[in-house]
Amino acid sequence: MPPADKEKKKTSGKEALTSFQTPKGMRDILPDEWPLFDKVVGAAKSIGEFYNFSRIDTPIMEQADLFARGVGLGTDIVEKEMYVFSTKGGDRLALRPEYTAPVMRSYIQHGMSHLPQPRRLWYTGPVFRHENPQSMRYRQFTQFGLEVLGSADPVFDAEVIIGFYRLLDELKVKGVSIEVNSIGCKTCRPAYRKKLTEYYRKQDVCEDCRVRLETNPLRLLDCKNPKCQPLKEGAPSILDNLCQNCRQHFRQVLEYLDEARVPYVLNPRLVRGLDYYSRTVFETFVEGEDAALASGGRYDYLAEMIGGRPTPAVGGAAGIERIMEVLRNKGIVPAGKIKGKVYLIHVGEVSKKKSLSLVEEFRRAGIPLVNELSKESLSSQMELAAKNNAPLTLIFGQKESYEDSIIIRDMESGVQEVVPLSKVIEEVKKRLK
Ligand SMILES: [Zn+2]
Ligand SMILES: [Zn+2]
Known part of the structure; x- marks a missing residue:
């Protein structure tokens, strides 16, 4: 018997006992990482509290239909990325892939509309998405979010965006830019969607986009396929197709951001993938990093989509691990000498x-x-x-x-x-x- 095989045989029993690993795409947060984790969450918490948001949390599981109806059936999150399972009692539950629909569910369930409006709520906790694990895109990750429920005032769109900007500022992240757009409302979006569909029908789009043309044409603007990139240039811009009210709302949001000296750029191709968004959407980027650190938008129709009364609302979320990665990449975190005791x-x-x-x-x-x-x-x-x-x-x-x-x-x-x-x-x- 060659020595290698002999070795294998001797240890095989032991190996079987010690081979447990974290599930694919999930990870341990080891003691070394907690000071940084706590620092980011601590900064998030202080931002939430300073702007007078109250903390909320929801169970890590919800009825799967909440997301199917709220986030939308045509979205990647619901179609591909949700952990769905049946309980022994026969309920179809999902690990939450995001917080906004659960927070709105909670607002409706607990009659928060009867309290003084708006309700400002912040949260932090794990969310679950069955994505292909790439660098720092874990299947369980932590979100921090701000939601303002029960007001259509554009000042709150600005307040949410400012909140995330201040969070990154507090953590000394430089080179932050915020992309903003308006994706219209029930009045103006159908006509724009039609124009967009007409334009793209004449183009040679990728396979995914052919499906999007039927299910969710706005997402054509979101396509990452190189084949579709040049097509975006000639596409009609939503900003030229907003109704009077949406234009007025968006203008006010931008004025408030100007007043707060928050730097932003207009990106008429920013659409965000989820069905519940209306009017303002935003994504926050940092120089030299591809993925957005924080994102969100207004979701005036979500309450109705999940069985509540019309409730205008706006919010956003940031990935704690993504922010930690940026802090590490930029060397903002001193190679941690913790204050001695x-x-x-x-x-x-x-x-x-x-x-x-x-x-x-x-x-x-x-x-x-x-x-x-x-x-x-x-x-x-x-x-x-x-x-x-x-x-x-x-x-x-x-x-x-x-x-x-x-x-x-x-x-x-x-x-x-x-x-x-x-x-x-x-x-x-x-x-x-
Ligand atoms: Zn409109
Ligand atoms: Zn495409």
């Missing part, structure tokens, strides 16, 4: 035991403290303290533990001082200032 070193059994109550005293005083009670040697604990970037180290030696005192060592200067145990919190606070 006070490090407690013990020597001997008495000191180890007394350390337990000392840790509690620090917790009550609100001073973050680290210790490693399983380590016994002074030098290995000193090493850990240095590695942890601790500004101060407390050395609770054998002698000290009997005398109820403790050594405070300033890690930068190396200066040590013995203080009574009863005074240690006070003394540490003084030095941390």
Whole structure:
């Protein structure tokens, strides 16, 4: 038997036990990544709270029909990317591929229209799309979103766009540009759709677009196929075909963005794939990055599409992992030295035991403290303290533990001082200032 086979045979049983992996396209968020994750989510949260949005969350599963009706049957999300399954009770559920339809479902279900309008809601949580996993396009990823429900005022379209712009600004992302467009309303869109269809019928479009011509002609403008790129140039522009009300609405949105000094460019070919959008749509890009970091738009018809009363609304969402990737690519995140905590070193059994109550005293005083009670040697604990970037180290030696005192060592200067145990919190606070 060749050695390789022998090796294989010997370990095959073991391999079977250790070969579990994350599902394809999904990933663990390991401890190293959490500081950055928390930083992005923290910034998002502070933006939501500053602009007076209240937090909402919905279950990760919904009736699959909510998305079929709300997001639309002709869309990639619903046709190809949704995780749909039947429960033992016979319900057809879907892992949420986006938050907007669930948030509107919740608004209707809980009668939020009876509260003062509009309702401003923010959320963050996982969404699921069964896409081909490319770089950073995970099948489970995290979204942050802002939704304003119950008002048709264009100021809220601007407020949502400004919210995402400020989020990226807060995270020090430079070179942000926002593409905006209006895709019209029930009054003006049918005529435009007809013009667009007439134009594209005369062109040699790709296979996908031939289907789009029948199901969702607006999405012809969204086609990424090189064959269809040059055709976009000659296509009729939606901005030339808006009705009076849509034109007025869009003009006001742009005026508010000007006033807020948010840089934007008009992109008459921006349509967004989902059925529920009307009027304003936007996508936020960063120089040198292909995919949008945040996107959204107005969705005045969604409430009716899912069985509610007419409820004008606008919102958008950003991908947390995408933003993290941009921060890493641009080197905006310093290769993370986390601010060190006070490090407690013990020597001997008495000191180890007394350390337990000392840790509690620090917790009550609100001073973050680290210790490693399983380590016994002074030098290995000193090493850990240095590695942890601790500004101060407390050395609770054998002698000290009997005398109820403790050594405070300033890690930068190396200066040590013995203080009574009863005074240690006070003394540490003084030095941390
Ligand atoms: Zn219109
Ligand atoms: Zn095409």
